[in-house]
Amino acid sequence: MMKxxxxxxxxxxxxxxxxxxxxxxxxxxxGRVTTYGDIAALAGWPSHARxxxxxxxLTPGADRLPCHRVVTVAGxxxxxxxxxxxxxxxxxxxxxxxGHVDMKRHRWEPFLSEK
DNA sequence: TGCTTGACAGAAG
DNA sequence: CCTTCTGCCAAGC
Numbered sequence: 001m002m003k004x005x006x007x008x009x010x011x012x013x014x015x016x017x018x019x020x021x022x023x024x025x026x027x028x029x030x031g032r033v034t035t036y037g038d039i040a041a042l043a044g045w046p047s048h049a050r051x052x053x054x055x056x057x058l059t060p061g062a063d064r065l066p067c068h069r070v071v072t073v074a075g076x077x078x079x080x081x082x083x084x085x086x087x088x089x090x091x092x093x094x095x096x097x098x099g100h101v102d103m104k105r106h107r108w109e110p111f112l113s114e115k
Numbered sequence: 116t117g118c119t120t121g122a123c124a125g126a127a128g
Numbered sequence: 129c130c131t132t133c134t135g136c137c138a139a140g141c
Contacts, residue, residue, distance in 0.1 A: 008137070036123055047136060053122035054138070070122075078122040098129065 075100035
C-alpha cells in the first residue's frame, strides 16, 4: 500500500507529456539531433525516455515532424527505420565508422548547457 | 493481476 | 566497441 508512484503519470500528465514531446521535436534544428532522454527531461519527466520513443512510434502524423533527428544517447538510429540515416545525411549529419551519429558534432542541447 | 515488450540509458565485463 | 544486465514505465495480452 502507498507504493511510491510519485514518478508515474496520471492520464492527464501523460496527455500533456505527449503534446510537449511533439512540440520539442518540432524545434530540433536542421542538421542537429537530440536524444530520447533529453526530450523526456525537457518535458519534465527525466525517467521517461522510453515513453518518448513510444509516443513517436504511435502518434499518427509524427512523421510530419523531424523525428528522424531523435536518436539514442549513443547516437544509434531507430531500429527498423533505415531511411532515418539517409534523411540525416541529407542535412549534413555525419556518421561514424560504427554507424552511429557523430554526437559530439551534432547533438543539440536546448537552452541549458549543464548536464 | 502478472508477465512481457519496447524508437531508452547507464554500468559492467 | 560490443554484448549483457539492470533499472525504468506505460501498454498489451
